[in-house]
Amino acid sequence: MPLQYVSRTDPAVANALSQELARQRSSIELIASENFTSPSVMEAVGSVLTNKYAEGYPGKRYYGGCEKVDIAEDLARERACAVYNCSFANVQPHSGANANFAAYTALLDLGDTVLGMSLDQGGHLTHGSPVNFSGKYYRFAAYGLHPETETIDYEAMARLAKELRPRLVVGGASAYPRTIDFERMAAIAHEVDALFMVDMAHIAGLVATGAHPSPLPCADVVTSTSHKTLRGPRGGFILTNNEEIAAKIDKAVFPGAQGGPLMHVIAGKAVAFGEALQPSYADYIDQVVVNAEQLGKGMMDGGLRLVSGGTDNHLCLVDLTAADVTGKDAEKLLERVGLTVNKNSIPNEPRSPFVTSGIRVGSAAATTRGLDAGDCYQVGALIARTMFSVHDEAGLAAIKEEVDAIIARHPLYPEFDY
Ligand code: DSN
Numbered sequence: 001m002p003l004q005y006v007s008r009t010d011p012a013v014a015n016a017l018s019q020e021l022a023r024q025r026s027s028i029e030l031i032a033s034e035n036f037t038s039p040s041v042m043e044a045v046g047s048v049l050t051n052k053y054a055e056g057y058p059g060k061r062y063y064g065g066c067e068k069v070d071i072a073e074d075l076a077r078e079r080a081c082a083v084y085n086c087s088f089a090n091v092q093p094h095s096g097a098n099a100n101f102a103a104y105t106a107l108l109d110l111g112d113t114v115l116g117m118s119l120d121q122g123g124h125l126t127h128g129s130p131v132n133f134s135g136k137y138y139r140f141a142a143y144g145l146h147p148e149t150e151t152i153d154y155e156a157m158a159r160l161a162k163e164l165r166p167r168l169v170v171g172g173a174s175a176y177p178r179t180i181d182f183e184r185m186a187a188i189a190h191e192v193d194a195l196f197m198v199d200m201a202h203i204a205g206l207v208a209t210g211a212h213p214s215p216l217p218c219a220d221v222v223t224s225t226s227h228k229t230l231r232g233p234r235g236g237f238i239l240t241n242n243e244e245i246a247a248k249i250d251k252a253v254f255p256g257a258q259g260g261p262l263m264h265v266i267a268g269k270a271v272a273f274g275e276a277l278q279p280s281y282a283d284y285i286d287q288v289v290v291n292a293e294q295l296g297k298g299m300m301d302g303g304l305r306l307v308s309g310g311t312d313n314h315l316c317l318v319d320l321t322a323a324d325v326t327g328k329d330a331e332k333l334l335e336r337v338g339l340t341v342n343k344n345s346i347p348n349e350p351r352s353p354f355v356t357s358g359i360r361v362g363s364a365a366a367t368t369r370g371l372d373a374g375d376c377y378q379v380g381a382l383i384a385r386t387m388f389s390v391h392d393e394a395g396l397a398a399i400k401e402e403v404d405a406i407i408a409r410h411p412l413y414p415e416f417d418y
Contacts, residue, residue: 032362232272298380
């Protein structure tokens with residue numbers, strides 16, 4: 001499929017699109033929050049639904065002519081509920097941050113106390129960082145990792161909850177490689193009469209197939225993005241089984257936080273939820289988990305340390321101290337050999353978030369591209385070799401050749417021609 005129109009009407013933009021396709025094709029994508037959507041998802045997102053204003057919800061809109069976009073939003077809502085076995089879905093949040101903003105607005109008053117995972121221990125900006133609205137509008141306190149196990153310290157979390165009696169406890173993370181015990185967190189929250197919210201953005205695909213326990217049976221509300229392991233278009237959504245909370249969520253999203261929903265993206269979400277209901281999607285997620293484990297094994301065999309000693313999900317958090325390379329330098333060096341990762345703080349990070357001592361390595365996008373367990377072990381080993389080859393130009397060139405050979409075996413978007 002060539003770019004039929006924009007290449008003629010706007011070659012400058014067409015050139016940017018073409019260069020980005022070439023970039024995605026010519027490196028192995030290991031950023032744990034990224035993925036490659038299907039051409040069907042892209043077709044829906046690039047459709048005439050972008051033209052439609054549809055403030056409100058299906059059957060109750062503030063504009064005429066919404067009957068057809070209602071079909072798309074109803075499909076997205078119904079399929080989201082089917083994927084996650086729940087009774088309510090709001091699929092309008094433009095992003096994960098917007099979903100969290102709406103959920104907090106629905107559940108909290110300004111200045112309320114909330115417990116969230118510390119950003120530098122694996123949490124997310126919207127879980128109370130002082131530079132984010134969450135940290136500015138609410139009184140967040142942070143829980144984190146046990147210093148020895150580098151896994152969530154549930155006992156310390158329970159002590160903090162008893163001491164502070166928050167109105168809300170937030171579970172979920174952006175850089176946590178282990179299974180999260182949502183039932184234990186829910187018990188901690190509910191014991192102090194707090195509500196329990198889970199931001200499952202990273203593991204939404206794993207939850208969809210049962211590869212990670214679902215937060216739905218025990219959380220009062222669940223927020224997510226649709227574009228990470230779930231492999232849909234860029235966006236957010238919110239789920240609950242509680243009717244009262246559902247009504248508050250709908251009001252908080254619109255008119256509370258957003259205006260017109262992005263109906264083309266909602267159609268893309270409907271397609272992605274449909275894909276997540278197919279048996280092949282469960283096979284994909286199983287492979288994502290195996291591939292993350294093999295990436296980790298390759299890196300450990302190559303002399304790097306994984307935070308917490310391994311992974312249960314789609315990502316590894318890598319401590320680069322042994323190689324004496326910063327996360328910032330590692331990110332640049334790996335890009336040179338065709339491996340795309342992001343620098344990431346490690347627990348008790350001595351360096352600034354712009355430099356860091358670690359990288360985060362995920363398997364979701366590479367698995368979509370077709371990399372298997374053997375490829376991922378090799379990629380893990382190549383990451384480690386790169387970290388110990390900082391001043392070895394010939395060594396780096398040899399690594400790039402091996403990366404290029406893997407890429408050549410797994411073409412990306414062969415149907416696109418631009
Ligand atoms: N930026 C996302 C990530 O990379 O994990 C979280 O929003």
